[in-house]
Amino acid sequence: MRHILLTLTVLLSTCLLAFTASAQTSLSLGGFTTDSDAPVEMTADKLTVSQSDGSAQFEGNVIIAQGVIRLAASLVTVTYLEAGGIDRLNASGGVTLVTQTESAKAETAEYDLTNRQLMMRGEVVLIQGQNAISADSMNIDLASGAAVMEGRVRTVLSSEPKRSEEHTSE
Secondary structure, eight states, X not given: OHHHHHHHHHHHHHHXXXXXXXXXXXXXXXXXXXXXXXXXXXXXXXXXXXXXTTEEEEEEEEEEEETTEEEEEEEEEEEEOTTSSEEEEEEEEEEEEEXXXXXXXXXXXXXXXXXXXXXXXXXXXXXXXXXXXXXXXXEEETTTTEEEEESSOEEEOOOSOOOOHHHHTO
C-alpha cells in the first residue's frame, strides 16, 4: 500500500508540474550524449558548396550521423571552422533526431559542435520510451545530456510499465 501511495504521489506531482511548467522544464537525456571525436557522416540528394563563406548546403533527404545520434531533415547548412572541421549545422524541414533510447522532432534544429549544444525549435516533441514531452523549444547540452524545454511544456506519462515481447505474443 505504501508503494502504491508513493507511486501515485510521484505521478500526481509530475502531472501538476507539467501544468505549472508552461515556461520551462529541465530534464536529463542520457541518449543524447555523444562522442564529439566521432566522425560526422552526411548524405543528401544535393550538395552546394559556397567558396565565399565556406559553407555547404545539403538538400533533400538529408541524414547526418555522429556516433549513436542520427539527424534527418529536408535542408541542412553546414558552417565550417577556419582551421577545418565543422562548427555548426542548421537544419530545417521536418527535423528528426534519433538515438538508441530517445527521439525528438521539430521544425528546425541548430547543432553547435564546437560548444556541444543542440537547440530545437518549433513544435518540439520528445519521446522517451512510452512518455512524451512537447514544447516550443528544447536546448540540450550534449556533454552532460541535460536539457531545458521552454514554452507551453506538456508531458504525457504512461501509467503502464512496458510489456516484454514474451507477454505480448499471447
